Amino acid sequence: MTQNLTTAPPLHRLTAEEIATYQRDGILCIRQVFDADWIEELRALVAQDMANPSGMVKDINAKGASGFFFGDTFVCHHIDGFRRAVFDGPGAALAAQAMEASKINLLFDQILVKEPNTSTPTLWHHDAPYWPVAGDGICTLWLALDHVTQDSGAVEYVKGSHRWGQRFKAVSFDPDQQYEEELPPVPDIDGNRDDYDIVSFDLAPGDITLHHGLTLHGAPPNGRPDQSRRAYIQRFAGDDASYNPRPNLQKMLRDPGLEAGDPLDCDLFPVVWRR
Template identity: 50%
Template structure:
């Protein structure tokens, strides 16, 4: 089973991430990882963890979510420590001292799911400060526009904004303490967007402040199984004040400390 990258990430790919806030990397995971994680995802759906969420929002179909899966499922733990994902994050972020795992999120839109992922960016949900924050979004089924491909607003990570988190379950659990997300759909002519259709083995890396959204899965008979693994680099610290993200347990570190502990383990060192 592949542990190292099959190729280095190119300077152009790293520049795309820096400039656009997102980059699609093709053929980064081998067939063994794909098959192993397909089985593991189905096991995790059948026997979900304590952070499981029903994200259907009252819509038709099934949208399964779960977080911190690595803490209780051996295959997910292997993925975050032993797959190419940490090295992908290191090269894209440009980390030199460390890469730590923040958490993982399982996101599965079954065929016929009408649940829409609203426009949002990730980092305002999270108890972290720093620039080197990314998500490695890895699909384990072919993903097209009709089966739930994510759409990204190019350059939005450089707006200097933190918008109010929205609940994926359709309620108002996060309140309204931050500036609301602009009506992106009403202003599409003012922005530039990108959608990557992907195959198993590809991954998409996006910055923690890149605004993105996704439709439901209207493609009959085609699942959309994906794992979003959140990694942090050298400059990231723990900041629980004002955070909206529930954690599976308390990390036991002080505010302002480097994001590294048993709950946020180091997955890469020089």
């Protein structure tokens, strides 16, 4: 995936307080990062992908669930318009600021859509155990393409959980797949909510959240009968990230051709921003 790196100045420069919030809490909400033109284009690209998904699409609906929970990954390798969002959009520069990184690799981008009256929740998990990557500099950008509220499935985050010094076993979103890595299970957060500092954000189209790869998060169903919850997601890695293949991880688009411990720089995990 060869393309010019993002060189334009970011539309939003993080303040020292925002960077400190990301580092301390593992979650940061930033308003109106992607403008109306980006939102219109990305909504059209999501519709295009849903009509003709890539080979990476899989069923993530709970057994017997109502509605439809759609997910597709590595979409910038499937539809060229998403590639522009990766290389020309504002996300990579913001991730670099939050992680205080001098370069940013894209791990993959993703679509997650909960259509109206979708009863499947997003189970509590953190991202890093799914991926063949080591290092602290790993984050997820979650862009709202619709108005998002608790009723429509706003993501919840456990503040500070990225600094617990503990990885938890990956939770499968595919009813027919299970992960086997020897890690403890995710704690019962919903059953003990008072024990955790949980935060969520009502989002407007164009708002984003940035969360650390070890920040625990989950989301309720979309109970709205009249509102989809469309999200476009970019997964980024910073300076200290390296390739860490392990068995039974989330499927990648293809073998990146790297050895364990190598920098991520390759066609599958391209450098998309550099200071």
